[in-house]
Amino acid sequence: MIFIRNFTFIPQSVTVKRGTKITWVNCEDGTADPPTSTSDAGVWDSPSLGSGDAYSRTFDSTAGSTFDYHCGPHPFMKGTVEVE
Ligand SMILES: [Cu+2]
Numbered sequence: 001m002i003f004i005r006n007f008t009f010i011p012q013s014v015t016v017k018r019g020t021k022i023t024w025v026n027c028e029d030g031t032a033d034p035p036t037s038t039s040d041a042g043v044w045d046s047p048s049l050g051s052g053d054a055y056s057r058t059f060d061s062t063a064g065s066t067f068d069y070h071c072g073p074h075p076f077m078k079g080t081v082e083v084e
Pocket of ligand 1: 036071072
């Protein structure tokens with residue numbers, strides 16, 4: 001589970017086994033623009049997440065891949081998923 005709070009992905013960097021489903025949950029108070037989880041390389045792009053909304057994706061790609069992502073409306077929000 002990755003929490004979105006105070007314009008930050010928490011934790012910012014995660015390492016998971018191949019096949020792990022990761023869920024992002026928007027824990028902002030609702031006044032911020034709805035965040036997204038958006039792959040830098042276009043691998044995935046969640047819908048806008050309202051307060052309390054969640055988005056899940058299974059990382060079944062080849063082990064050893066690193067995926068950088070960001071938040072659509074707040075490009076300074078960055079995160080990384082590493083599949084080992
Ligand atoms: Cu954001």
